[in-house]
Amino acid sequence: MSFVKYSIQVLRSKGYKVTRPRKEVLEAVESATAPVSPYDISRMVQQQGKHLDHVTIYRVLDLLCSLNLVHKVLSRGGFVKCGLLDEPGCHRFLVCRECGVLQEFTDEALCYQESQIARRMGFYPEHHLTESSGLCQRCR
Amino acid sequence: MSFVKYSIQVLRSKGYKVTRPRKEVLEAVESATAPVSPYDISRMVQQQGKHLDHVTIYRVLDLLCSLNLVHKVLSRGGFVKCGLLDEPGCHRFLVCRECGVLQEFTDEALCYQESQIARRMGFYPEHHLTESSGLCQRCR
DNA sequence: TAGCAAATGCAATACTATTGCATTACCGCA
DNA sequence: TGCGGTAATGCAATAGTATTGCATTTGCTA
Incomplete structure (x- = not known):
């Protein structure tokens, strides 16, 4: 199952709403191989003719981090999708x-x-x- | 030998000048047990009735990092004195x-x-x- | 499909970080 | 000890990053 689909499942199962901004952030992170910053994501979304407020992106990333769907990579100041979704423990x-x-x-x-x-x-x-x-x- | 004195020695030995700002940053870092940010240091210096430009503090910290005299603690966004000055390798x-x-x-x-x-x-x-x-x- | 709570967008603001350039002050040398 | 050259600092301006409160919108359940 793709990262986006899996994440949506997790969101639903925990009672979080599946909104357009959340889906777009997930897709942006999904498509990236290197860590992306909130403002990177903002630009990626814009290049598709859409728009997301950066505050929203921050909030979505916070949520995804708390659900362990994405990780913050401190040395890069950016976020990546979790590559080991089913494996718990220290990544x-x-x-x-x-x-x-x-x-x-x-x-x-x-x-x-x-x-x-x-x-x-x-x-x-x-x-x-x-x-x-x-x-x-x-x-x- | 104290952290400050040792650091001053290193600075001199590498041909860097030992200036008032550098000494004050070293003393601020020396006195801290938890990581301090550049602006933390700025405030600490001010509380002693002195003043350092924050740009200077950034530059001093960069230098001290490059000499492995201080470490940047990413999870805290702050700097600490190196506690193992004589031990090389991964800290x-x-x-x-x-x-x-x-x-x-x-x-x-x-x-x-x-x-x-x-x-x-x-x-x-x-x-x-x-x-x-x-x-x-x-x-x- | 109507209503409610959660989520978003906006505006304002604070914090963090960087660059270029004029001025200062440290250090070696006389 | 004082002087000159150069590294280092301070200032001003600016860019990037992050957070808060509140009005409005939207996803979801019944």
């Missing part, structure tokens, strides 16, 4: 510093070790943020 | 979501594993960004 990213292309993966062992170290230091971890920057195969 | 952070207090550590094994996985996925990693959020002992 990690490889981001190409040249083209911004993104690959997503999880690794339970790594996540476990990280938590162990944190706890040994008296810290109670809830969420790990991991973004590796470097070069993708193409840009190399 | 990781535990950030308390309540009070923002930060602990820094490195772990070669983790870093190595991360790189291995990345390479197996056709990616050439250069830098790992890891920030775990959760609760510190006090806030728990």
